[in-house]
Amino acid sequence: ETGVTQSPTHLIKTRGQQVTLRCSSQSGHNTVSWYQQALGQGPQFIFQYYREEENGRGNFPPRFSGLQFPNYSSELNVNALELDDSALYLCASSQDRGDSPLHFGNGTRLTVT
Amino acid sequence: EDQVTQSPEALRLQEGESSSLNCSYTVSGLRGLFWYRQDPGKGPEFLFTLYSAGEEKEKERLKATLTKKESFLHITAPKPEDSATYLCAGGYGGSQGNLIFGKGTKLSVKP
Numbered sequence: 054e055t056g057v058t059q060s061p062t063h064l065i066k067t068r069g070q071q072v073t074l075r076c077s078s079q080s081g082h083n084t085v086s087w088y089q090q091a092l093g094q095g096p097q098f099i100f101q102y103y104r105e106e107e108n109g110r111g112n113f114p115p116r117f118s119g120l121q122f123p124n125y126s127s128e129l130n131v132n133a134l135e136l137d138d139s140a141l142y143l144c145a146s147s148q149d150r151g152d153s154p155l156h157f158g159n160g161t162r163l164t165v166t
Numbered sequence: 167e168d169q170v171t172q173s174p175e176a177l178r179l180q181e182g183e184s185s186s187l188n189c190s191y192t193v194s195g196l197r198g199l200f201w202y203r204q205d206p207g208k209g210p211e212f213l214f215t216l217y218s219a220g221e222e223k224e225k226e227r228l229k230a231t232l233t234k235k236e237s238f239l240h241i242t243a244p245k246p247e248d249s250a251t252y253l254c255a256g257g258y259g260g261s262q263g264n265l266i267f268g269k270g271t272k273l274s275v276k277p
């Protein structure tokens with residue numbers, strides 16, 4: 054069983070730039086969620102995708118956007134990067150059953166300078 | 167406001183010294199209380215889901231319990247490999263991926 058994989062593992066960007074992070078879901082999973090984890094904090098929910106549609110969103114501005122592809126892989130796009138966007142970005146996949154827990158990847162560490 | 171609070175922030179134990187981690191929650195329409203373990207530089211690893219007050223689940227040296235306002239993660243006779251940050255999260259809303267996490271408890275177990 055292949056787990057959740059994310060790329061790249063580390064990334065450095067400049068304020069104002071745009072970034073795209075990628076995620077491959079665990080085999081058999083059709084739902085993907087993205088989280089932001091600042092240093093010393095718990096993960097914060099950004100949004101979830103199911104059947105290529107966004108079906109839940111946390112308290113993040115529209116410059117955070119995403120895509121889910123037919124093979125259930127996903128992208129997180131962040132425009133107009135700000136210094137506070139520096140964080141670990143986690144992707145998690147699950148099945149579309151209420152009792153299916155989230156399985157996380159190891160994240161992408163984004164640093165904005 | 168929905169929130170999850172964990173205590174203590176950090177806990178140092180000697181190997182074999184049992185203890186408990188606390189998670190208090192105020193999440194309207196809670197649809198599950200989740201425990202995860204996170205090692206440095208890694209993503210959270212799923213441990214347990216609890217759905218109703220009185221429910222208990224066990225895995226090796228860990229046991230999770232749930233009341234109407236709190237959840238506890240009991241660690242019995244811990245070993246150094248149990249050192250990690252333990253995260254508690256409340257599930258809510260219609261989207262199953264929507265979890266509210268606490269800040270975690272960083273556990274260190276010394277040999």
